[in-house]
Amino acid sequence: MGTGLAAAGFVLAVTFGAFARTEGWGVLAPIVCSLVVFSGSAQFALATALAGGGGVPTAVAAAALINGRFLPMGVAVAKDLRGGRIRRALEGQAVVDGSWVAAHLGGGRFDRYKLFGATVVQWPAWVAGTALGVVVAPPENLVESLGLDLVFPAFFLLLLLDELRGSRAARGAAALGACLAAALVVWVPVGLALLGASAAALLGLRKGLIPRDTRRDTKRDTKEAS
Amino acid sequence: MVNQAHLWWAIICVALISFAFKAVGPAVLADRQLPAAARGVIALLAPVLLAGLLVVDMGGPRWTALNGPLLIGLATVAAVRLSRAPMLLAILAGTTVTALIRLVWG
Known part of the structure; x- marks a missing residue:
């Protein structure tokens, strides 16, 4: 790669x-x-x-x-x-x-x-x-x-x-990010459009949408911490 | 022609700003344990930024860079990859199709 x-x-x-x-x-x-x-x-x-x-x-x-x-x-x-x-x-x-x-x-x-x-x-x-x-x-x-x-x-x-x-959350967030970038790039410079598009990752705040890998990490980290 | 003194100042400024942008996140967050909600957001940053990069790369500022042969080449890459071909083969197929279309259509 x-x-x-x-x-x-x-x-x-x-x-x-x-x-x-x-x-x-x-x-x-x-x-x-x-x-x-x-x-x-x-x-x-x-x-x-x-x-x-x-x-x-x-x-x-x-x-x-x-x-x-x-x-x-x-x-x-x-x-x-x-x-x-x-x-x-x-x-x-x-x-x-x-x-x-x-x-x-x-x-x-x-x-x-x-x-x-x-x-x-x-x-x-x-x-x-x-x-x-x-x-x-x-x-x-x-x-x-x-x-x-x-x-x-x-x-x-x-x-x-x-x-x-295999990740419904990633598909939803990527689609929203693409739409935001597509709209923002009309009005603001490319870099700023990308920054704005990253707001789509806030979908990760929704409990049911947290990707599986992250939930696994959370459990592992909690165990390590305890 | 570009003023050489201005040029060097511009290069120095951009280099320092880029350094700062890359350094802030790792330096400020360090090894701090983030709450699960923040990790959920970070986990989605990769697909979101990839989708955004793809869109702005293809569209360019104000959608001025949109290019037919490039779109067809990209569709070829996706189709070849989805048929379980290796990544590099998919890219080679895409670039070949893009180049051929430009050659034929001028």
């Missing part, structure tokens, strides 16, 4: 590198950006906003709104990370879309090592792809011509199908 995500990320990163180069970012800035930001959607938002003459505050706000999804994602993995607050904050940096979904075990639990493993593979691929894009600058439509822009949504779909299998 990590390798597949890394391959998809590599291709996307090549397009980012090429796009940034054509927008006058030079050679070093796109590579450093991929190294320290490591978020395709935020980087594209940043580059697009700067290219549109929106200024630094607008560009930073656009990227920040898109990365707002890392807040609920970080909350979700918090329980499965280790150590004190600082170490957990550092371990939380492994959260990126692909790794987060690949590490999800179901019922709100995450495989910490899978999270790290998937990120460790994707990060260098993302930076290397950017570097290649900066140097080679392939035509913008190459990714689309090869149908490679399908790879990320396809991964999300496949993982969603797995999540929905």
Whole structure:
């Protein structure tokens, strides 16, 4: 899974590198950006906003709104990370879309090592792809011509199908989340729409809808605590 | 052309904000035992965010990125996967169909 995500990320990163180069970012800035930001959607938002003459505050706000999804994602993995607050904050940096979904075990639990493993593979691929894009600058439509822009949504779909299998609560919440995202994206930036869509998870407050895996965890944790 | 000083400031700001977003949840919650209701919410975050990611990825801002060949490719991925094929095969089928449709329809 990590390798597949890394391959998809590599291709996307090549397009980012090429796009940034054509927008006058030079050679070093796109590579450093991929190294320290490591978020395709935020980087594209940043580059697009700067290219549109929106200024630094607008560009930073656009990227920040898109990365707002890392807040609920970080909350979700918090329980499965280790150590004190600082170490957990550092371990939380492994959260990126692909790794987060690949590490999800179901019922709100995450495989910490899978999270790290998937990120460790994707990060260098993302930076290397950017570097290649900066140097080679392939035509913008190459990714689309090869149908490679399908790879990320396809991964999300496949993982969603797995999540929905056998959980009525997950199906209801996912349907509501999709509807909220679909409506919100008309009015607000993509990142904010995703944050708003995460409100659908509040369905988990309804007693009868708590997924089976979580009820099992609750019983186990109660036993351990006692 | 982008002003280089502005560009570097923007990159630094976005990197710091992203770091903070990823750090807040794990640092604040630490190993605190959450009530069952909160766990129920967290358990549903994955399917909800996946569904949301899928929708915004396909639709884009204000639904401007909606793309016919991409939708057909995605339907192919779902159909192949539901016929119990491996994930990578499903994705390969989807990308091939998407590329072929674009090649034929221009």
